[in-house]
Amino acid sequence: xxxxxxxxxxxxxxxxxxxxxxxxxxxxxxxxxxxxxxxxxxxxxxxxxxxxxxxxxxxxxxxxxxxxxxxxxxxxxxxxxxxxxxxxxxxxxxxxxxxxxxxxxxxxxxxxxxxxxxxxxxxxxxxxxxxxxxxxxxxxxxxxxxxxxxxxxxxxxxxxxxxxxxxxxxxxxxxxxxxxxxxxxxxxxxxxxxxxxxxxxxxxxxxxxxxxxxxxxxxxxxxxxxxxxxxxxxxxxxxxxxxxxxxxxxxxx
Amino acid sequence: xxxxxxxxxxxxxxxxxxxxxxxxxxxxxxxxxxxxxxxxxxxxxxxxxxxxxxxxxxxxxxxxxxxxxxxxxxxxxxxxxxxxxxxxxxxxxxxxxxxxxxxxxxxxxxxxxxxxxxxxxxxxxxxxxxxxxxxxxxxxxxxxxxxxxxxxxxxxxxxxxxxxxxxxxxxxxxxxxxxxxxxxxxxxxxxxxxxxxxxxxxxxxxxxxxxxxxxxxxxxxxxxxxxxxxxxxxxxxxxxxxxxxxxxxxxxxxxxxxxxxxx
Numbered sequence: 001x002x003x004x005x006x007x008x009x010x011x012x013x014x015x016x017x018x019x020x021x022x023x024x025x026x027x028x029x030x031x032x033x034x035x036x037x038x039x040x041x042x043x044x045x046x047x048x049x050x051x052x053x054x055x056x057x058x059x060x061x062x063x064x065x066x067x068x069x070x071x072x073x074x075x076x077x078x079x080x081x082x083x084x085x086x087x088x089x090x091x092x093x094x095x096x097x098x099x100x101x102x103x104x105x106x107x108x109x110x111x112x113x114x115x116x117x118x119x120x121x122x123x124x125x126x127x128x129x130x131x132x133x134x135x136x137x138x139x140x141x142x143x144x145x146x147x148x149x150x151x152x153x154x155x156x157x158x159x160x161x162x163x164x165x166x167x168x169x170x171x172x173x174x175x176x177x178x179x180x181x182x183x184x185x186x187x188x189x190x191x192x193x194x195x196x197x198x199x200x201x202x203x204x205x206x207x208x209x210x211x212x213x214x215x216x217x218x219x220x221x222x223x224x225x226x227x228x229x230x231x232x233x234x235x236x237x238x239x240x241x242x243x244x245x246x247x248x249x250x251x252x253x
Numbered sequence: 254x255x256x257x258x259x260x261x262x263x264x265x266x267x268x269x270x271x272x273x274x275x276x277x278x279x280x281x282x283x284x285x286x287x288x289x290x291x292x293x294x295x296x297x298x299x300x301x302x303x304x305x306x307x308x309x310x311x312x313x314x315x316x317x318x319x320x321x322x323x324x325x326x327x328x329x330x331x332x333x334x335x336x337x338x339x340x341x342x343x344x345x346x347x348x349x350x351x352x353x354x355x356x357x358x359x360x361x362x363x364x365x366x367x368x369x370x371x372x373x374x375x376x377x378x379x380x381x382x383x384x385x386x387x388x389x390x391x392x393x394x395x396x397x398x399x400x401x402x403x404x405x406x407x408x409x410x411x412x413x414x415x416x417x418x419x420x421x422x423x424x425x426x427x428x429x430x431x432x433x434x435x436x437x438x439x440x441x442x443x444x445x446x447x448x449x450x451x452x453x454x455x456x457x458x459x460x461x462x463x464x465x466x467x468x469x470x471x472x473x474x475x476x477x478x479x480x481x482x483x484x485x486x487x488x489x490x491x492x493x494x495x496x497x498x499x500x501x502x503x504x505x506x507x508x509x510x511x512x513x514x515x516x
Contacts, residue, residue: 059418061414061417061418084417084420084421084422085420087417087418087419087420088419088420089420090418091418092415092418094411094414094415096409096411098409098411098412098414098415099415100412100415100416100430100434101434102433102434102437111419111429111430112416112419112420112421115421115425115429116419116420116421116425117420157415160419161418161419164419164420
């Protein structure tokens with residue numbers, strides 16, 4: 001077996017020398033990030049550091065300006081890559097939930113199962129109800145997003161992403177738009193996923209979650225990865241001055 | 254004697270009020286109401302209009318409106334999607350089309366397509382309704398394209414992103430996620446376009462139309478020619494109002510409700 005085949009098997013996400021500019025604004029400056037199956041990688045850093053852009057590049061919601069992105073063995077940055085097919089294996093959860101407001105919670109979870117995966121109505125609904133039960137919202141199946149709290153909406157959004165049976169999940173500040181008392185429920189769902197071995201990339205400001213759940217913490221600033229390692233190192237004993245000053249401003253309140 | 258600003262404003266308001274009352278009384282006294290009624294609202298002629306004004310003329314107006322609206326909506330959607338396309342020539346093509354048909358008066362477009370081209374080339378419209386409905390739909394599609402585009406752009410970007418992140422292609426995400434939401438936003442302006450179309454069908458009456466395709470305006474005009482009395486056109490106007498007023502009220506209701514829901 002060649003070394004490349006091993007790479008594809010073990011690594012879910014391979015980001016190599018990723019660059020991204022918006023006009024003259026150079027947001028990502030040569031990012032290398034490799035995520036193995038089952039890892040939970042938390043990306044932290046000040047706002048404007050490029051962490052959300054990095055995450056959005058991983059499923060090509062942002063077009064990279066340079067570098068390569070290989071996810072689940074598919075080279076997304078290659079011109080021939082079927083991005084839609086690849087995205088169906090990459091779950092994404094957004095800060096603003098982005099549930100479809102004209103569909104019920106269950107319909108939100110079923111629509112892509114049916115239109116993208118071609119599952120039958122009954123099959124999709126069964127999967128949807130299982131996932132709603134898992135995020136603790138069975139009784140909200142027929143509620144519209146507007147009738148749900150932010151925390152409930154975000155849990156439905158997680159269920160919607162999981163319905164596609166993704167091999168990796170991306171969380172883009174999934175709890176940042178929530179009232180503080182609703183954050184716990186969403187984090188618990190995410191923690192449960194991590195414990196089941198889901199590969200996760202999590203952009204977050206929740207240092208507690210990063211400390212307890214992450215297998216690796218990546219600190220970004222100014223479009224580069226400043227420091228990465230296990231949470232015990234990056235959060236509790238950061239080596240870099242920039243990491244220390246960021247953490248002290250986040251943690252000391 | 255010095256009077257305050259507020260007092261002066263009050264006197265002016267009284268004066269305007271008194272003058273208007275005097276004017277209304279003068280009109281009421283000096284106008285020959287009987288003559289006016291005979292010229293403009295002669296009951297015998299009103300009765301003559303029915304039922305043909307409803308079964309023939311109003312029906313044709315509705316047919317023209319519905320054809321124009323359906324055509325305008327489908328082509329409008331097409332041009333709206335082209336304007337939002339990432340492919341530049343599509344955007345240019347759609348923008349050019351929209352500017353041309355919004356910039357030329359509907360009457361001129363109707364005359365060119367319904368009258369000028371057939372007379373110059375000998376080509377005939379295969380269906381007499383299409384002669385009026387197609388130019389109407391072409392112009393309507395230019396206006397509706399802009400309405401639909403605004404509606405699509407009003408749907409938050411995150412909706413498209415969420416749909417794409419689930420593996421939906423751009424067209425699929427557009428048609429299952431974005432456009433259904435855009436439609437809710439643009440139902441009031443689209444209803445307004447429908448009202449405009451009802452009224453604009455009256456311009457079709459300038460084309461040489463057969464008896465079978467006579468619309469309300471043409472019917473009223475022919476009636477005036479026939480009776481040497483203004484009544485048929487007045488009745489036609491009232492039938493237009495009977496169609497448009499409920500719709501404009503509906504739009505006002507929908508906008509009030511949307512405003513209340515937005516609070």
